[in-house]
Amino acid sequence: MKVLRSLRPLEGEHVFRHVVRGQYGAGSINGRRVAAYRDEANVDTESCTETYVALQVNVDNWRWAGVPFFVRVGKRLPKGGTEIAVHFKSVPPVLFKATGEAVDDNVLVIRIQPDEGVSLRMSAKMPGSSLRIEPVKMDFHYGTSFGKATPEAYERLLLDAMSGDPTLFARRDEVEEAWKFVDAIHAAWQTRSDDLTFYSAGSWGPTEADELIKRHGITWRRL
């Protein structure tokens, strides 16, 4: 609740600066052609429903002040999954008094689904006399490490619901606070439709989303 209440509201023109919404056009998934959203069955051929959203969120509290949060979600993307990636600050590219090219950020990834686990990407100097630094990845998979996968999200929730344990459920005031943030964005979208962007099915979303994050000198993770 504290975090949701600390979200910097996005309203009016701020929405169009910090949020990108898109809709997929025709493209390819797994080597097969797929139709555009507007050509799907039972969809209005002039629909402005978004199938992709990328946004920058700021949390105005002491802990997270100055740390931008980037969220992207969409349909018909090349891969499906839910992850949280923590990008650490870049380090100066100086080692052994030699300056080189900038090294990639270290990244801690918490994979929520599928293939639950944690990975840490870091930069390591390659063995040998040359000063070459390359990213390497340490990977922990629940499935392979414990010999069995964790239950699907709804399996656990249904069990909790039946046993009356509300721990993993969102509370009413939490849901309302979350919707308050989203409703302001939605209200801004209702004022115009020219901000809707388009992307090919099978791509990683509209180029406007790339521009959104590029303004901060970073790019979306390679998933």
Next chain:
Amino acid sequence: MSEPGLPVEIGRIDRELGRLWEASGDTKTRASLINLVIYTEDPASLETNTGLLSTIASQHAFRAILILANPRAEKPGARAWISAHCHLAGKGGQQICSEQITFQLDGESASALPSIVFSHLDSDLPLCFWSQAEFSEPPDDQLWSWVDRLIFDSRAWKNPGAQFALTRRIAGASGPVLCDLNWTRLQPWRFALANLFDHAAALQRIAEISSVRIACCPESSTTSLLLLGWLADRLGWTLQPLLSVHSFADSRGRTVSFETVCEGTSGMAEITLGGSGFSFRLHREPDTGFFHATLHIEGAAEATLTLGAGRERLTDTLLAELSRGGRHPLYTRAVSVIGPLLSEA
């Protein structure tokens, strides 16, 4: 053609790879430091590429995505196979394995290349994309913006002028690092040429060079031009394209003539640098690992040298390229110097 692995449904590749590793037990460990995508349109190269990947897996752990595209096929179709390249590491019998996913994309499915690549990368690791086919217009900006190192072999290009221009556009200001195997192949020649000038008498004449003659087989005309571009960049020569016969001007404005001639049956054969009263010749016999250098200076005894030339196998060239990091500024400058000549190659 034998199947290049275990056939799988494209939508189930990750799941099947997971099962493969679970079934392999504790003796096999999956390793990956790079995503290596190989794109080819030559069906005959599938086995060659798989053999190549098997060889390099012991030195560069990877997830390989080998894509055989046939855009001219009438029927669209997409098939996939998975396999692993394992090698023993240490004395404990532990095996380190790299994954290979092979795709065959026919007809309009070939246009699905970007989504196939995006869907099957090992996340957070660098992406090396080796295109064994020529680049086509218009370049896919989103695909190329994801590539860290773009590998190609300009020796195989039928239209080098247009292809070099296209690769420069793909690279842009912050695009992938251009890794031309044709340039990597020249490394022993560049080292040997530089070694010639360790000889004090040769070094004194480096600014007096007035002619360059390069002999190579017809297929290596771009290789010879890249070597010429490197020489010109290092020695501060500028191309004088306005004359009917191409030549360079050195830093003092004097003309440096050059010619490339067809000789031999494979690769580069010889380079001769000449000037008033001297000539330096570097020659490589086919299928040998050595250069023979002859330094002839009037009034001095002729000096001969034997220098290591390495091997010209594709595996060695690729391994040399994958072992490198950073950008190739010398290559970029060499291509820039000889730009007008490339369109005539």
